[in-house]
Amino acid sequence: xxxxxxxxxxxxxxxxxxxxxxxxxxxxxxxxxxxxxxxxxxxxxxxxxxxxxxxxxxxxxxxxxxxxxxxxxxxxxxxxxxxxxxxxxxxxxxxxxxxxxxxxxxxxxxxxxxxxxxxxxxxxxxxxxxxxxxxxxxxxxxxxxxxxxxxxxxxxxxxxxxxxxxxxxxxxxxxxxxxxxxxxxxxxxxxxxxxxxxxxxxxxxxxxxxxxxxxxxxxxxxxxxxxxxxxxxxxxxxxxxxxxxxxxxxxxxxx
Numbered sequence: 313x314x315x316x317x318x319x320x321x322x323x324x325x326x327x328x329x330x331x332x333x334x335x336x337x338x339x340x341x342x343x344x345x346x347x348x349x350x351x352x353x354x355x356x357x358x359x360x361x362x363x364x365x366x367x368x369x370x371x372x373x374x375x376x377x378x379x380x381x382x383x384x385x386x387x388x389x390x391x392x393x394x395x396x397x398x399x400x401x402x403x404x405x406x407x408x409x410x411x412x413x414x415x416x417x418x419x420x421x422x423x424x425x426x427x428x429x430x431x432x433x434x435x436x437x438x439x440x441x442x443x444x445x446x447x448x449x450x451x452x453x454x455x456x457x458x459x460x461x462x463x464x465x466x467x468x469x470x471x472x473x474x475x476x477x478x479x480x481x482x483x484x485x486x487x488x489x490x491x492x493x494x495x496x497x498x499x500x501x502x503x504x505x506x507x508x509x510x511x512x513x514x515x516x517x518x519x520x521x522x523x524x525x526x527x528x529x530x531x532x533x534x535x536x537x538x539x540x541x542x543x544x545x546x547x548x549x550x551x552x553x554x555x556x557x558x559x560x561x562x563x564x565x566x567x
Contacts, residue, residue: 313536313563314480314520314543316358316443317550318383318411325365327551332369334553335359336376338560354567355560356543358443360411363397370406381409381443384417387430389438399431399438410435413469414445415486425468433471436478443480443545444469445524446507450487458485458499459506466510476511476519482545483507488525490547495525497534504540529558536566 323331335357360381361369370380382402386393389400402410412435413428432442446465448458462483470479483503485495495503504521511519523535524545535541543563549555 313354313567314356314358314522315556315560315563316360316381316411316480316482316522316543316545317556318360318414318524318545318547319362319365319550320383320416320547321362322551325368328361328365328369329372331551331553332359332372332378335378335556336373338553338557339377355563357560358409360409360443363405366402366405366407373406379409380405380407381411382407383411383414385410385412385431385435385440387427387434389434399435399440402435403439407440409441409443409480411443411445411482413465415447415484415489419486425465428469429471432469432474436471436474441478441480442474443482443522445482445484445545447484447486447489447525453485453487459503462503462507463510466507470514470516472514474516476516479516480520480522480542481507481511482522482524484524484545490526492526494527494531494535495523497538500535500541501538504538508540527559529555529562532559532562533565536563 357378358381359378360383385399386396390398412431417423435442446462448461452461488494500523507521520542522543522545523541527544527546528549
């Protein structure tokens with residue numbers, strides 16, 4: 313099981329430092345990710361921190377089982393791209409992962425599947441693991457197009473030569489992100505089954521597939537019990553150390 317915290321554009325630095333200290337104090341026993349669990353509790357944790365916080369959070373995470381990730385990177389390895397961050401910069405800040413294609417990046421910055429694909433290729437070539445996000449809007453689900461939309465996003469966003477060991481897929485229905493709404497267990501099961509089928513068709517057997525979208529302590533255990541759910545990408549609840557720990561405990565119980 314993988315449980316990833318996506319802090320987005322939160323919190324202030326003092327709060328971030330306190331949160332990480334709490335994360336480190338909570339031992340869930342696995343310092344490997346993307347593959348078979350090697351720790352006592354079988355849970356890998358990843359923190360996707362805002363870019364300015366990567367170095368200070370990395371210092372605080374040193375020696376812990378929590379891995380560090382960046383929330384985005386540029387498709388080019390370097391150059392005249394004011395305000396952007398390269399994959400190599402993430403590596404040098406101590407990151408082992410990068411989050412790509414989140415719906416907020418797609419909507420706020422107009423990122424296409426092709427651009428996410430380019431970023432993933434650059435990140436992998438630089439030595440990062442990638443977590444690629446996919447998900448449908450409320451209108452697309454209401455029209456019955458959810459699986460087709462997600463499959464097209466996967467086709468366009470995931471490089472054809474990417475291996476399962478360096479990839480994590482995060483399914484986040486856009487309408488459930490930060491809204492308090494959660495897809496039904498049947499909807500999650502149906503989508504994760506479709507993503508697993510897609511992955512196996514691409515030779516990505518065993519790739520981790522996370523669910524995201526208002527995951528909380530109260531629903532985590534039911535979500536983790538669904539076949540083909542390999543963990544969670546957690547937004548708001550990751551800003552509360554106790555809630556995040558409770559979600560990790562549910563993941564551990566599901567291993």
